[in-house]
Amino acid sequence: MQLLLYSAGESEDSKRLETAVHKVIPEDRIELFKSLMDLRERLRTPVEPNSIAVLSASNREELRQMQLIRGLLPEIYVVLVVPDRKRTTIELAHHLLPRFLSRQSDDFEDLGQVLDKIYRTVH
Numbered sequence: 001m002q003l004l005l006y007s008a009g010e011s012e013d014s015k016r017l018e019t020a021v022h023k024v025i026p027e028d029r030i031e032l033f034k035s036l037m038d039l040r041e042r043l044r045t046p047v048e049p050n051s052i053a054v055l056s057a058s059n060r061e062e063l064r065q066m067q068l069i070r071g072l073l074p075e076i077y078v079v080l081v082v083p084d085r086k087r088t089t090i091e092l093a094h095h096l097l098p099r100f101l102s103r104q105s106d107d108f109e110d111l112g113q114v115l116d117k118i119y120r121t122v123h
Helices: 012-024 036-043 060-072 087-094 109-122
Strands: 003-007 030-033 052-056 077-082 100-103
Touching: 003 012, 003 036, 012 030, 012 052, 012 109, 030 036, 036 060, 052 109, 060 087, 077 087, 077 109, 100 109
Parallel strands: 003 030, 003 052, 052 077, 077 100
Antiparallel strands: none
């Protein structure tokens, strides 16, 4: 099991997300990506079964760009962090078939619990 974490930028939200992930997933299982192009290239190589992708979209345009990697995520649990809860954002987010949706402004406690549960189930 691997966790692929995509979170562009160095905002406080990104740092909080990385901290939440590191609390529940061992360091040696986490791969961090700061660009969608790097993540896309990584997904073109084999990924361990039952892996998790935590994708953080800072805005709707970035969420639209994530749609381009949708075909590379078929056997990966997707946990998605969206910029807001507007209807158009949520509709766009559901195209990635996430197991869990969180918002950038959330405290990521629920996200951590979801990751912990997935990790315990597949590990």
